[in-house]
Amino acid sequence: MCSVLAPLFYEYEKVDGMVNDIKDEVKSLYEIMKEEKVQELEINSKNYSIFIKRKDRDENNQTIQKKQTIMQDxxxxxxxxxxxxxxxxxxxxxxxxxxxxxxxxxxxxxxxxxxxxxxxxxxxxxxxxxxxxxxxxxxxxxxxxxxxxxxxxxxxxxx
Known part of the structure; x- marks a missing residue:
């Protein structure tokens, strides 16, 4: 099991040397998640399983700023x-x-x-x-x- 932590956290299992294909898929799925504002995604297939959880600091800051603006209003x-x-x-x-x-x-x-x-x-x-x-x-x-x-x-x- 491998994992990477940045603004994106994902885990993947290496099955039959498919890690590079999975990394590419994770990157493309992450971009879709950002566009659609999806926070978590889990995919299970016969060759691999992927769990992606977004930790987008900009969006968290925007939410805090919106709450502060509401309170000021x-x-x-x-x-x-x-x-x-x-x-x-x-x-x-x-x-x-x-x-x-x-x-x-x-x-x-x-x-x-x-x-x-x-x-x-x-x-x-x-x-x-x-x-x-x-x-x-x-x-x-x-x-x-x-x-x-x-x-x-x-x-x-x-x-």
Whole structure:
């Protein structure tokens, strides 16, 4: 069994002196995998078996950059009429953990910068904070349920 590690990792078994043909096939398969964005490929034939796993650093860096860009694009909660809306898609949580008390209750008056909930997006907990002083009239979203960007979370009255 032989293996090579670079941006490409592959293993092959030498059967009847066919290593050169296999290397050429691996290189051509790898190019196809890059074009089609396939991460792993396994081929078993009567003469040989090939396992290829791409480790493309450029693509990993692009994914990280996309996540960072998404996080930078998250805006302040949108106030529409008398509601606070979520600026992102995710899962709505009223408290920092299942055993913790909720951030706010109906009837509470909250100051500027107070955390009112958490939206979990891409395994990141995003605190949603008020941008004005308000009285919470009604909680409109259900704890632990998905919310869409622009969805009403709280009915409020500016104070």
């Amino acid at each position: 998250i805006k302040e909660p949108v106030v529409s009429g008398e509601t606070i809306k979520t600026p992102i898609v995710g899962v709505f949580y009223r408290s920092p953990s299942p055993s913790s008390p909720v951030f706010i209750n109906e009837g509470d008056i909250v100051d500027i910068g107070k955390t009112v909930c958490i939206i979990e997006a891409m395994k990141v907990m995003n605190e949603i904070k008020t941008t004005f002083k308000a009285k919470i009239l009604k909680v409109l979203a259900e704890n632990g349920k998905p919310v869409s960007s622009g969805q009403d979370l709280f009915e409020v009255e500016k104070v």
